[in-house]
Amino acid sequence: MPITRRIEEVAARRLGVKFVGSSDPTPDTDASNSFLFGDHPATRSLAEATDVEFLDTTLRDGEQAPGVSLTPAEKARIAKRLDDADVSVIEAGSACTGPGERETIRRVTSLDLDATVVSFCRGVRNDIDLALDCGVDGVDIVVPASDRHIETKVGTTHEQVVRDTVELVEYAADHGLWVEVLGEDGSRADLEFLVELMSAAMDAGADRVCVPDTVGHATPDRMLEIYAALNEVGPTSTHTHDDLGLAVTNALVGVAAGADLVHGTVNGIGERAGNVAIEEVAIALDHGYGVGTLRTEELYGLAELVANSTGVPIAPNKAVVGENAFTHESGIHTDGTLKDDSMYEPYPPERVGRERRLVLGKHAGRAGVEAALTEHDVGVGEDELPEIVSRVKELGDRGKRVTDADLLAIAEEVRGQERERRVELLDLTAASGSGTPTASVRLRVKGEERTAAGTGSGPVDAALTAVRGALGSAADAQLEEYHVDAITGGTDAVVTVEVTMSRGDRTVNVAASDADITTASVRAMVDALDRLLAYDEDTVLADD
Numbered sequence: 001m002p003i004t005r006r007i008e009e010v011a012a013r014r015l016g017v018k019f020v021g022s023s024d025p026t027p028d029t030d031a032s033n034s035f036l037f038g039d040h041p042a043t044r045s046l047a048e049a050t051d052v053e054f055l056d057t058t059l060r061d062g063e064q065a066p067g068v069s070l071t072p073a074e075k076a077r078i079a080k081r082l083d084d085a086d087v088s089v090i091e092a093g094s095a096c097t098g099p100g101e102r103e104t105i106r107r108v109t110s111l112d113l114d115a116t117v118v119s120f121c122r123g124v125r126n127d128i129d130l131a132l133d134c135g136v137d138g139v140d141i142v143v144p145a146s147d148r149h150i151e152t153k154v155g156t157t158h159e160q161v162v163r164d165t166v167e168l169v170e171y172a173a174d175h176g177l178w179v180e181v182l183g184e185d186g187s188r189a190d191l192e193f194l195v196e197l198m199s200a201a202m203d204a205g206a207d208r209v210c211v212p213d214t215v216g217h218a219t220p221d222r223m224l225e226i227y228a229a230l231n232e233v234g235p236t237s238t239h240t241h242d243d244l245g246l247a248v249t250n251a252l253v254g255v256a257a258g259a260d261l262v263h264g265t266v267n268g269i270g271e272r273a274g275n276v277a278i279e280e281v282a283i284a285l286d287h288g289y290g291v292g293t294l295r296t297e298e299l300y301g302l303a304e305l306v307a308n309s310t311g312v313p314i315a316p317n318k319a320v321v322g323e324n325a326f327t328h329e330s331g332i333h334t335d336g337t338l339k340d341d342s343m344y345e346p347y348p349p350e351r352v353g354r355e356r357r358l359v360l361g362k363h364a365g366r367a368g369v370e371a372a373l374t375e376h377d378v379g380v381g382e383d384e385l386p387e388i389v390s391r392v393k394e395l396g397d398r399g400k401r402v403t404d405a406d407l408l409a410i411a412e413e414v415r416g417q418e419r420e421r422r423v424e425l426l427d428l429t430a431a432s433g434s435g436t437p438t439a440s441v442r443l444r445v446k447g448e449e450r451t452a453a454g455t456g457s458g459p460v461d462a463a464l465t466a467v468r469g470a471l472g473s474a475a476d477a478q479l480e481e482y483h484v485d486a487i488t489g490g491t492d493a494v495v496t497v498e499v500t501m502s503r504g505d506r507t508v509n510v511a512a513s514d515a516d517i518t519t520a521s522v523r524a525m526v527d528a529l530d531r532l533l534a535y536d537e538d539t540v541l542a543d544d
């Protein structure tokens with residue numbers, strides 16, 4: 001018996017379900033739920049889960065991540081993008097937090113979105129009143145569910161929790177609100193009690209119930225047990241956390257057991273290890289089972305917006321939206337990708353609003369280097385290519401990212417070509433402090449010196465204004481990406497600034513290092529401009 005089959009059977013035995021899956025790793029949208037769920041009577045094939053929708057809690061649970069605080073304008077912008085992506089329910093915040101939060105929730109409700117906008121409420125009537133004041137469509141009411149929460153945290157009894165829940169649900173429903181009841185720490189609660197509590201909530205008029213895996217403790221089989229039981233009670237939602245790295249799997253198990261609303265956050269931000277990432281569940285359903293939910297092409301824009309607004313960067317290796325998710329460096333992968341786009345990708349990057357990138361580094365190979373040179377209109381001879389590849393690898397070996405500018409400089413050197421610079425930075429002075437940041441630059445433009453000054457939102461911006469002043473319309477390039485890395489620690493650190501700039505259909509990325517961040521930034525930008533202008537000899541530089 002093949003080893004993979006043995007592993008699947010052992011796993012299936014441990015989960016107490018029967019193995020029915022296949023070890024074929026290619027997605028099969030007609031497949032039933034593989035070996036995890038087997039033919040458990042309470043599960044459906046995920047390919048049939050076409051009713052699944054999302055409740056996004058980036059603005060509530062996501063904002064509870066340490067250090068995250070969103071302004072009303074940021075929350076409104078994110079809510080609009082969530083709506084554009086077809087998120088069905090947006091948890092805009094907790095009205096009980098204070099007047100600022102209420103103002104923010106009002107701002108979201110006044111956007112007149114297609115999505116249902118809800119406020120998170122503790123199990124107290126006043127929270128529902130505050131939510132009503134904000135004009136929300138619904139409420140998420142959280143009540144304690146595990147013994148730990150009922151007895152130690154709240155200091156009440158199971159009977160009282162049921163009575164309070166019924167009263168709160170009736171109150172909210174009587175006020176015309178969409179009502180979801182969340183049993184906090186539900187994955188550690190007694191299952192019989194969960195069923196009693198949630199049945200009472202549904203009888204009192206709740207629209208749906210949810211058993212949050214509050215501390216990310218649930219295993220897939222525990223999820224299956226809970227949701228198989230809860231689906232007898234009414235419509236259910238999942239709310240999974242990633243403490244065991246199981247958030248996506250657990251959400252999918254919940255869905256297989258019948259849940260039709262998945263709670264999650266953009267980029268998976270949230271308390272501790274975070275919530276399930278909505279983009280991961282959406283793409284797993286889309287690619288793995290052929291089930292469309294969100295408008296997936298909106299996912300990357302959304303991820304960037306949330307990362308920029310929250311200050312929580314996206315890990316480069318993060319699924320779907322990480323920088324490396326569609327970036328190929330190694331020679332073998334680049335070569336394969338150049339032969340067939342999908343050689344090393346499960347689905348095309350465009351599906352999630354992204355582009356594929358081939359980059360160079362220590363693992364570069366001939367095909368990748370040659371393709372990168374061709375992209376810059378540089379053709380090299382058979383005798384030159386091996387030397388260029390070896391120098392690219394050498395640079396990569398020194399731990400450096402190999403930029404377009406590095407590659408072009410290597411090619412020029414190997415080919416014995418002198419680079420003719422049209423624009424060169426000679427001098428830069430920048431001042432910032434309590435006043436308006438200002439900068440002046442001295443450039444050599446086609447052999448002649450030019451000076452210009454400018455102001456901006458910071459010294460780098462001011463210097464760029466000055467550069468644009470000196471070059472006139474030739475400086476009409478766009479700054480696409482700006483990335484700063486400190487190479488050494490401490491305040492005397494050398495920083496490397498990497499910029500990607502584009503002009504027309506040309507793009508280059510260039511890096512520059514200096515102890516001064518403004519100098520490194522302006523050098524990189526001027527160098528990028530010079531490279532871009534080289535593609536277009538006819539460009540007239542101001543004062544030409």
Ligand SMILES: CC(C)C(=O)C(=O)O
Pocket residue numbers: 061142182184185212213214215239241
């Ligand atoms: C429902 C609430 C309290 C929650 O975010 C959780 O339990 O994770």
